[in-house]
Amino acid sequence: MKITLIFIGKTDEDFIKVGIEKYVNRLNHYIKLDIIEIKNIKIPKSITKENLKSLEYEQINKHIIADDTVYLLDENGKELTSVGFSDFIKKSMLSSIKNLVFIVGGAYGFSEKIEKRAIGKISLSKMTFTHQMIRLIAVEQIYRAFTIINNEPYHHN
Helix, strand or coil, rough: CCCEEEEEEECCCHHHHHHHHHHHHHHHHEEEEEEECCCCCCCCCCCHHHHHHHHHHHHHCCCCCCCCCCEEEEEEECCHHHHHHHHHHHHHHCCCCCEEEEEEECCCCCCHHHHHHEEEEEEEEECCCCCCHHHHHHHHHHHHHHHHHHCCCCCCC
16 A cells, blocks of 8 residues: 655745654655645635635646545544554555545635545544644654554554
């Protein structure tokens, strides 16, 4: 199985880039992880939120193929503990998923089209984080999941 993370916009905070790189390097031991950053769309101020989400969907959809298993990382998604998330990852691996895709949407969330394409939504917290921070949190939680799956001492109960 491969995991792909799709983000809208570039990661521009240096401390976040360093943190993401740290966990991506650690994950190389367990799984192939791809990170795709979709360029921010240059838009006039008069565009509606729905039109912006639709344009973002078009860009995201270029990076998804028919047999990808897609989940949205969304504050309104299902809340999981770290152990629960590791169980989710393990079940995904055992069910022969080829590519597990997690998408972090833009500032206004997701278009209806991408919500229909996704299998579900997962919340990393009910708290609101910047789109920059959630990237680091997502990568760290994926790393944590693999250490839990492999009974390694990173996660403490």
